[in-house]
Amino acid sequence: MTARQRQIVSSGSFVISRKQPLVLDAYLGSCVGVALWDPVAEVGGFQHLLLPEPIDGGTPWQPEKYAKTGLPLFIQALCNQGANKTRLKATVAGGGLIGPVSPLDLDLDIGGRTAEIVCNLLEKEKIPVIEREIGGFFGCKMSMDLSSGETGISPLLNPGDFKTSAGLLPPTPAQLQETIQKIKPIPQVVLKLLRMLHDDKDSLKDMAKQVRQDQVISARVIQLCNNVFFSLKMKADSIDRALVLLGEKQFLQLVLSATMKDVFCDETHGYSLCKGGLYTHSVGMAMACEKMAQRISRQISPSVAYTAGLLHDIGKVVLDQYVGQFRPYFYRDIFCKAQDFLSVEKAYFDTNHSEIGMSLVKDWSLPEILHDPIARHHEPELADKQPELTALVYLADLIYSRFVMGQELERMNTDGIAFSLKVLNIRQTQLPALIDEVCLPFHGIN
Incomplete structure (x- = not known):
């Protein structure tokens, strides 16, 4: 049939x-x-x-x-x-x-x-x-x-009839390191854009020219510009047109988002519960973090928050290649036994996606402001240099995990709520209104 x-x-x-x-x-x-x-x-x-x-x-x-x-x-x-x-x-x-x-x-x-x-x-x-x-x-x-x-x-995921994960071999440290080295690096043009995203002084005229010279990035930028995510009334048919329609900051964000599609795997056998789940989650998180920064903090740049949300789970790109065989056990331990997500990763791989993410951050020489949100977004109270930005990413991820299901295997613990609300100066009575506004970018995302 x-x-x-x-x-x-x-x-x-x-x-x-x-x-x-x-x-x-x-x-x-x-x-x-x-x-x-x-x-x-x-x-x-x-x-x-x-x-x-x-x-x-x-x-x-x-x-x-x-x-x-x-x-x-x-x-x-x-x-x-x-x-x-x-x-x-x-x-x-x-x-x-x-x-x-x-x-x-x-x-x-x-x-x-x-x-x-x-x-x-x-x-x-x-x-x-x-x-x-x-x-x-x-x-x-x-x-x-x-x-x-x-x-x-x-x-969401049927763990199946299983009793033990014995016999399944986790990746060795050497295999993980080899996988990290094989991950396609972010193109230099995007690294330049990323630095410009955090600097209001630079002009984008020359950068738009460089983007036009990369056919793959150009095509994806135009495609994503016309996607439901950005809901533009007019369609973009060129990089210059996209720049006019979006404005400089959103254009930079779009180039970064389009490029990350190459980094995130489209398969559904790992963390993703649907095709492109990791990537869709990351773009949705980027938009949610930007929205939250606009609403609650004058200290956090919305553009920086967008980037932090987009890259917070970058370490999953490496572990995603090994999660498949363990996924039923991940599901059992995380949802049935209510174990901490990072602890489950650590038990099977002797590392977790936050630690792997920091390895990629260093290899790619990403701005230091992004280090804590990538390494500590599950444990914001441990962030020593960017506690506000890390708390914002944690809170957005927690909200996202409650309201947008079916994209990736994830479970955020609630241990960091009190710290995050305090460091962001959010009263508990303000949280429903914040959830309401932060959920706006989720509309139409799946």
């Missing part, structure tokens, strides 16, 4: 369709997925909700990402396509407490509140929920088959 085509329903959006041979998928952590189907009209849809309700109670810029404003829009859109509200059947999943649970998680309970609003609205509209998998401590994958309206809920 021919495999059905699949489509990801990205966070903060919904998809509506009549009966067709297509499967809709969403990866859910704290987010909540809602599938609705009218069996008579044979029309249905899938909604991927990020947050419970707008912080200020007003009309939000993106109403579809909130349960309170988005679910009514979703139901109305289905009815506009021929569905009858009295015939709709619902499936609801997600709303979990992902990762080690802190008192702050329990206090905010964003996933639980989102799920509660969804269930209350469905009850108010008299739409029966025929299947629900809400809460818990694990992420899940939710699917909807548009040929039948059937839905399925499964773990």
Whole structure:
């Protein structure tokens, strides 16, 4: 039988369709997925909700990402396509407490509140929920088959039937070092751009000329410029046009992002849970860190924050080539046994992606300001030179790991929350508004 085509329903959006041979998928952590189907009209849809309700109670810029404003829009859109509200059947999943649970998680309970609003609205509209998998401590994958309206809920990764990892050989230090040496270095033109990204005095005219001379980078910059990430109303057909549309700083960020696509592997057998998962996570993190820096800190340059977010997991590029055979055991130890992510890497490889990342940083002579965010983004309290930037990357990664699932194998611990909030001068009462704003770049990312 021919495999059905699949489509990801990205966070903060919904998809509506009549009966067709297509499967809709969403990866859910704290987010909540809602599938609705009218069996008579044979029309249905899938909604991927990020947050419970707008912080200020007003009309939000993106109403579809909130349960309170988005679910009514979703139901109305289905009815506009021929569905009858009295015939709709619902499936609801997600709303979990992902990762080690802190008192702050329990206090905010964003996933639980989102799920509660969804269930209350469905009850108010008299739409029966025929299947629900809400809460818990694990992420899940939710699917909807548009040929039948059937839905399925499964773990993000099935560890399989295993008892021991005995017999699996981890890489030796010599093999790891050889892999580090083989990793394609960042081109010199990009290293120059990276230095310029942190210096407001330089002109980009000559640098744009150098970018144009590299055909591969030029093509990828134009492609990424026209991607949904940047949501430009006009299309770029040249490097000069991209520079005009984006402006100097965002153009530099785009060149760096496009170049890193060569560094991150596209395979799905390692850390990535989907094709290009590591790269997509890194670009999303870059945008989230930039947004957070713009909102909360006058001390941290948004451009520097963008770069730190993009490169924070660079060490995974090396270990990614060895994770495949251990991935079920990683999943078991991290999610079932709630072990620390870096400790699990250390147990299997005698190193971790933060340590490997520092080796790459030194080999590539990256700016010193990026060292702590790469080496200490899981342990911000250990950052000695850039505690604010490291805390920002940690907090963005923690939020990202809760709301954008299905990209990579990751679990952020919550030990650094108190330190990060303190060093960034964020009160606990400000966190919901920060999450709301920082989640804006996640809209459409999957």
